Amino acid sequence: MVTSGTIDLLKEELPVEQESLVVNGDVKTGLVLVDIVNGFCTVGAGNLAPTQPNNQISEMVAESVRVARIFCEKKWPVFAFIDSHHPDVPEPPYPPHCIAGTQEAELVPGRYSTPVSRMGELQWLENEPCATIRRKGCIDGFIGSVEKDGSNVFMDWVKTNQIKVILVVGICTDICVLDFACSALSARNRGFLAPLEDLVIYSRACATYDVPVHVARAVKNVIAHPQDLMHHIGLYVAKGRGAKVISEVSFCPQQDQCA
Numbered sequence: 001m002v003t004s005g006t007i008d009l010l011k012e013e014l015p016v017e018q019e020s021l022v023v024n025g026d027v028k029t030g031l032v033l034v035d036i037v038n039g040f041c042t043v044g045a046g047n048l049a050p051t052q053p054n055n056q057i058s059e060m061v062a063e064s065v066r067v068a069r070i071f072c073e074k075k076w077p078v079f080a081f082i083d084s085h086h087p088d089v090p091e092p093p094y095p096p097h098c099i100a101g102t103q104e105a106e107l108v109p110g111r112y113s114t115p116v117s118r119m120g121e122l123q124w125l126e127n128e129p130c131a132t133i134r135r136k137g138c139i140d141g142f143i144g145s146v147e148k149d150g151s152n153v154f155m156d157w158v159k160t161n162q163i164k165v166i167l168v169v170g171i172c173t174d175i176c177v178l179d180f181a182c183s184a185l186s187a188r189n190r191g192f193l194a195p196l197e198d199l200v201i202y203s204r205a206c207a208t209y210d211v212p213v214h215v216a217r218a219v220k221n222v223i224a225h226p227q228d229l230m231h232h233i234g235l236y237v238a239k240g241r242g243a244k245v246i247s248e249v250s251f252c253p254q255q256d257q258c259a
């Protein structure tokens, strides 16, 4: 198995320096939530859901919900991706998951969950005027935002709201969060996302799934995916593509009132 010593060594070889971000009304900032759905976050909810309570995922949900509430209270723009697949369209290499119309393809928590605290709830977002919800049938939300007529819902959201900074949270750090970040950064660099300047990934509000090496070895056709390491590698690759990575975010109304 991957020991914490091995992970520490890898983190030394692949360092990800993390900054902090102060969000205020002066620089137009939008929040992007990636796939905070039952199918990836709620214990036992499906093929790609955690099989037991998982700290990294719980912290990601709680922190994402906290930030989403602040954005909506301030009437700042929020964009939420929901992984949602047609039952007849597989997504290799993954097993069936987040089938449209099921609880898996809904924002947390599921109706079958035991009573949860407000910290774990995101379904209220569906009724928020500040939020744009986008159901996507692919890993990369940027591609999943393309409409039949070739327009792009995410690009339109950036333009309409004149967003200069996007703050990205959600799951999985090394899969859907990473692919979306890479595509958005390429689009920004090509001038398709003006006036966007920065894409910021909030590490504590991101998570990935856990398949330890010893578990993968015991099951056929399962690829190891040690959680802490893959989360770190996701951040590392995103940073290499030009994302900013932060470990803290704070809010204040105006620059001169920041604590």
Ligand SMILES: [Zn+2]
Residues within 6 Å of the ligand: 083, 084, 085, 091, 097, 098, 137, 138, 139
């Ligand atoms: Zn999917």
